[in-house]
Amino acid sequence: AQKVTQAQTEISVVEKEDVTLDCVYETRDTTYYLFWYKQPPSGELVFLIRRNSFDEQNEISGRYSWNFQKSTSSFNFTITASQVVDSAVYFCALSEGNSGNTPLVFGKGTRLSVIA
Amino acid sequence: DSGVTQTPKHLITATGQRVTLRCSPRSGDLSVYWYQQSLDQGLQFLIQYYNGEERAKGNILERFSAQQFPDLHSELNLSSLELGDSALYFCASSAGQFSSYNEQFFGPGTRLTVL
Numbered sequence: 001a002q003k004v005t006q007a008q009t010e011i012s013v014v015e016k017e018d019v020t021l022d023c024v025y026e027t028r029d030t031t032y033y034l035f036w037y038k039q040p041p042s043g044e045l046v047f048l049i050r051r052n053s054f055d056e057q058n059e060i061s062g063r064y065s066w067n068f069q070k071s072t073s074s075f076n077f078t079i080t081a082s083q084v085v086d087s088a089v090y091f092c093a094l095s096e097g098n099s100g101n102t103p104l105v106f107g108k109g110t111r112l113s114v115i116a
Numbered sequence: 117d118s119g120v121t122q123t124p125k126h127l128i129t130a131t132g133q134r135v136t137l138r139c140s141p142r143s144g145d146l147s148v149y150w151y152q153q154s155l156d157q158g159l160q161f162l163i164q165y166y167n168g169e170e171r172a173k174g175n176i177l178e179r180f181s182a183q184q185f186p187d188l189h190s191e192l193n194l195s196s197l198e199l200g201d202s203a204l205y206f207c208a209s210s211a212g213q214f215s216s217y218n219e220q221f222f223g224p225g226t227r228l229t230v231l
């Protein structure tokens with residue numbers, strides 16, 4: 001069965017600190033997709049990144065970076081030099097199969113508070 | 117703006133009532149998904165439609181039903197509402213099979229409050 005675990009329920013950091021949000025997943029499929037979504041206080045879910053199981057390259061987008069390690073079934077998300085606008089709940093999600101058009105299984109989310 | 121629209125934004129109703137939530141997917145997207153977000157259960161998948169046909173079912177109660185119409189918009193019907201059905205209901209859409217991208221883009225959600 002597929003499962004996503006985000007062990008950190010809440011994290012609080014001071015502005016400009018770096019912060020890493022952990023995500024561990026379980027799946028029996030050899031082909032799958034991993035996602036991160038952001039849910040700001042306004043409530044919408046914003047897509048951040050998609051990674052397929054064959055692509056273990058780390059990715060950097062501005063202050064955001066993602067570290068995918070199949071050996072530990074982890075897909076961690078780091079925000080560098082955090083800002084108040086990064087305050088949100090962040091969800092890691094898993095989609096099994098090779099099309100990615102299957103339902104998402106979400107972790108419970110990590111609430112990040114960035115304090116000025 | 118994700119391009120996915122949901123109406124209404126807020127809905128307040130009483131126990132035992134029936135409501136319909138509406139979703140219009142992004143232009144060209146064939147797949148529509150419904151998710152429920154509640155404090156105790158988190159974000160849970162309810163049901164998926166692809167080009168008018170049911171594709172996958174998750175933790176959807178028998179009191180809930182959905183459909184996708186020929187114009188690809190979808191409706192989620194919730195009946196015999198209970199207090200525990202109070203939640204944020206999201207619709208998401210994706211391109212569908214054989215597409216080069218498969219991210220699900222989420223609508224703003226409908227917040228349902230059952231009193």
